Amino acid sequence: MMRNIDQQTKKRLNRYYELLRQKAERIRDQKVNSIHQAYPEIKELENKRIQAGIAQVRNKISGFVGQNTLDLAEVDQELKSVLIAKNIPLDYSEPDYNCDICRDSGWIADGYCSCVDRVLIEINQQTNLYLPASDQTFANFDLNLFSNRKNPVFFQGQLSPREAMRGLRTIAKRYAENFRDNPENLYMFGTTGTGKTFLMSCIANELSNLGVNLVFIKAVKLFELMAQRRTLLNSYSPDPEEQDFINRTFELINNTELLCIDDIGLEAKGLLNTYSDLIVLLDDRYNAKLPVIMTGNLKPSELGEDYDERIQSRITGNFQLLMFEGPDVRTQTAKGRIEQDAD
Numbered sequence: 001m002m003r004n005i006d007q008q009t010k011k012r013l014n015r016y017y018e019l020l021r022q023k024a025e026r027i028r029d030q031k032v033n034s035i036h037q038a039y040p041e042i043k044e045l046e047n048k049r050i051q052a053g054i055a056q057v058r059n060k061i062s063g064f065v066g067q068n069t070l071d072l073a074e075v076d077q078e079l080k081s082v083l084i085a086k087n088i089p090l091d092y093s094e095p096d097y098n099c100d101i102c103r104d105s106g107w108i109a110d111g112y113c114s115c116v117d118r119v120l121i122e123i124n125q126q127t128n129l130y131l132p133a134s135d136q137t138f139a140n141f142d143l144n145l146f147s148n149r150k151n152p153v154f155f156q157g158q159l160s161p162r163e164a165m166r167g168l169r170t171i172a173k174r175y176a177e178n179f180r181d182n183p184e185n186l187y188m189f190g191t192t193g194t195g196k197t198f199l200m201s202c203i204a205n206e207l208s209n210l211g212v213n214l215v216f217i218k219a220v221k222l223f224e225l226m227a228q229r230r231t232l233l234n235s236y237s238p239d240p241e242e243q244d245f246i247n248r249t250f251e252l253i254n255n256t257e258l259l260c261i262d263d264i265g266l267e268a269k270g271l272l273n274t275y276s277d278l279i280v281l282l283d284d285r286y287n288a289k290l291p292v293i294m295t296g297n298l299k300p301s302e303l304g305e306d307y308d309e310r311i312q313s314r315i316t317g318n319f320q321l322l323m324f325e326g327p328d329v330r331t332q333t334a335k336g337r338i339e340q341d342a343d
């Protein structure tokens, strides 16, 4: 199939397939492990099979047929009959790919596989629906917006807001750099207007440019969608179009490589189910090793009282914490900035 796909989309496409393959392989590993646990003889036969394979190659090279070497065909046959007896498919150690044609590579001999069409639609939805503001990047990050005056009211330490922000920017950059090797959960908290959302957007834009597929969503919007899903769930005859939209949206939110939730606050207070839905979402993504970045104005210690203890325990246990403090940069006057520059 001939296509014109721009470099950026190509990167996303490759990344998308890479994750699909990893997921299929992870599930395969779990399956094989549980088979090994239930039937150790199968594991033993697999080991024998490897030894027989090595012996066969060695004999072929040396021309020497050693005594007592295992015969590969014989071991194969034995393994096969054990599998049949236990009712285990013969291809049990093969990953169960989404697309059998290209084995989740997106490629076949003469070009793109036909499954690329579907994936492109998904990537488009992901990138068009929920992305951070495109101008909030590390390159546009202006440290001069932050005062270089130490302010003991906001900062207990020795740092000025600008110095503190410089440190946070370094951490955020490092997070983005290490994302592929070590994707971590991040909770950025602090009072309004201290640059949390901006910094999360910087990370998201940086990673998005590298081909990472992500969803960037306001907490209020996420809770709204969760409530909508609950309503549909309880409805006798849900509108099929709405149902389809919700299914596809949560397919994205649950499975996207990186989920950024902006401004977790108290909006959902009183919506008990929303808490449970958020916990399920965080747990599912944690188990699938898919990271989440959140911003919010509550300190981890306040999450338990004002929000929900179960959410608090997830965040303190599984998230790296980044504290933002200081006055609201958005309310700082131009005069204030001129004064700082004179320092």
Ligand SMILES: [Zn+2]
Pocket: 099, 100, 101, 102, 103, 104, 105, 106, 107, 113, 114, 115, 116
């Ligand atoms: Zn395919």
